[in-house]
Amino acid sequence: MNNERRQILKGAGAAAVVAVAAGAGLLKPGNVFAADWNKAAFEAKDVATAMAGIGATGAAESDQIVVDAPNIAENGSRVPVKVTSKIANTEHIIILAEKNTNPLIADFALSNGADGFISTAIKLGATGNVRAVVKAGGKVYTAAKEVKVTIGGCGG
Amino acid sequence: MSGIRIKAAMSGDNAVVKCLMQHPMETGFRKDAKTGQLIPAHFINHVTATVAGKTVLDAQWGGAISANPFLEFRVAGAKSGDQVVISWEDNKGEKDSADATIA
Numbered sequence: 001m002n003n004e005r006r007q008i009l010k011g012a013g014a015a016a017v018v019a020v021a022a023g024a025g026l027l028k029p030g031n032v033f034a035a036d037w038n039k040a041a042f043e044a045k046d047v048a049t050a051m052a053g054i055g056a057t058g059a060a061e062s063d064q065i066v067v068d069a070p071n072i073a074e075n076g077s078r079v080p081v082k083v084t085s086k087i088a089n090t091e092h093i094i095i096l097a098e099k100n101t102n103p104l105i106a107d108f109a110l111s112n113g114a115d116g117f118i119s120t121a122i123k124l125g126a127t128g129n130v131r132a133v134v135k136a137g138g139k140v141y142t143a144a145k146e147v148k149v150t151i152g153g154c155g156g
Numbered sequence: 157m158s159g160i161r162i163k164a165a166m167s168g169d170n171a172v173v174k175c176l177m178q179h180p181m182e183t184g185f186r187k188d189a190k191t192g193q194l195i196p197a198h199f200i201n202h203v204t205a206t207v208a209g210k211t212v213l214d215a216q217w218g219g220a221i222s223a224n225p226f227l228e229f230r231v232a233g234a235k236s237g238d239q240v241v242i243s244w245e246d247n248k249g250e251k252d253s254a255d256a257t258i259a
Contacts, residue, residue, distance in 0.1 A: 035216070037201050042218040078222040097220060101185055105220045110229075114212040115170060119228035123183070123220040153222075 041104050047096065047131075050104040054094055056133045056140045062087065065143035067132045076124040076153030083132040085116030085141075092135035093118045098144070099128030123153040160254035164240045171207065171234035171258050175227050175242050178252075183219035200225060202245045207231050207258070208238040234258055 041053025051057050068082040083093050093116065095105045100123070108118050116134065124130070129144040159178030164171055177200065184197025197219055205213040212231050227242075236258050243253035 035214075037216055042201075042216070080226075100220055101183075102218055102220065105218055107216045108229075109214040110212065111214070112207070112210040112212050113231050113233035115230040115232055117228075117230050119226075121222040121226050123181075123222055 038104075038107065041107075043102060044104060045101060047098050047103045050096060050102070051133070054104065054107060054133065056094065056135075056142065059133055059140040059142035062134070062141035062143055065132050065134050065141060067130055067143055067145040069130050069145050069147050071146075072148045072150065073124060074150045076126075076149040076151055078121045078153070079124050079130075079147060079149075080119070080121050081130055082119040083117070083134075085132075085134045085136070087116060087134055087136045087141060090116030090134050090136045092133070094133040094135075095120070095122065096131040096133070097122060097124050097128060098131055099124070099126040101125060103131075124149045125152045158254035159252050160242055160244070162240060162242055162254055162256035164256050165259040166234070166236050167230075169232060171231045171238070171240075173205065173207075173229055173231065173240055173242075173258075175254075177203075177225045177227070177242075177244060179223065179225060179244070179246065181219060181221055181223040181225060185219075197247060200244045200246045203227070204243050205229065206241045207234045 038053060041050050044050040044053055064086040066084040073079040092109050094107045096103045097105055105122050124147060127148045129146050131144040134141045160175055162175045164173045179200050180198055182195050182198040186195045188195055199219040201217050203215040213229055238258045239255055241255045245251045
C-alpha cells in the first residue's frame with residue numbers, strides 16, 4: 001500500500017471540501033455581524049499601523065468632516081466626540097485617538113439611510129489628535145481635532 | 157431586563173436614536189489599585205442596530221469607548237412607529253439586546 005499517496009489524496013479531498021464550503025458561504029462566522037473583529041487594527045500600537053489596518057493609509061484631509069470634541073478634557077475617561085460627515089454616501093465613520101496605547105477606537109459601518117453622523121464618548125490617555133476617517137465611494141477621507149487632556153483616562 | 161436604554165424619536169425627516177449600554181469597558185491596561193494586577197480586558201467589540209428590520213449600523217469597538225457607552229446615530233427614511241433594535245457582543249462572548257419604537 002502506498003501510504004504517502006493515500007495521505008496526499010486525503011489532503012486534496014479535504015482541501016477541496018473546504019474550498020467548496022467557503023465558496024458556498026458556509027464557513028462564515030456564526031454571528032450576525034458583517035465582519036470579524038479587526039484584531040490587527042484594534043491592537044495596533046501606532047497610528048500608521050492602525051490606519052493601514054482599516055485601509056485608510058493615505059486618506060485625504062477633508063473639510064467635509066467635522067470632529068466635534070472639547071478643546072480641553074478635564075477627565076480623559078469620558079470625552080464626548082461627535083463626527084459629522086457631509087461626504088455623500090458615507091459608508092464608514094472611524095474614530096482614532098492618536099496618542100492612545102491602541103489608537104483605533106471604533107469603526108461604524110453605516111447603511112440603509114443612516115446619516116454620516118456618530119456621537120459617542122471615548123477614553124483619551126493623553127493630549128493629542130482625535131481623528132475621524134470616513135470611507136465613501138471607495139475613497140478615504142480624514143480630519144482631526146486636538147484635545148488637551150488634564151487627567152488621562154486609560155488608567156495604569 | 158436589558159442593560160441597554162434606547163430613546164428614539166423623529167426630528168424632521170430623520171430618526172434620532174440615542175442609547176446607553178451598561179458595560180465596564182475594561183481596556184486590559186488598567187491595574188487593580190489594591191492588588192497591582194492588570195484588570196483583564198472586558199469590552200463590547202461589536203454593536204449592531206436595525207430600524208424596521210434593516211441594518212443601519214454595524215460597528216466594531218475597541219476598549220477605548222468610555223464605560224457605560226453612549227451612542228447616538230441618525231437615520232433618514234425612518235418613520236414614527238418603526239422598531240429599533242440595538243445589540244452588542246463583548247470580547248468574552250456576552251451579549252445584550254434591546255428594542256424601542258420610534259416616537
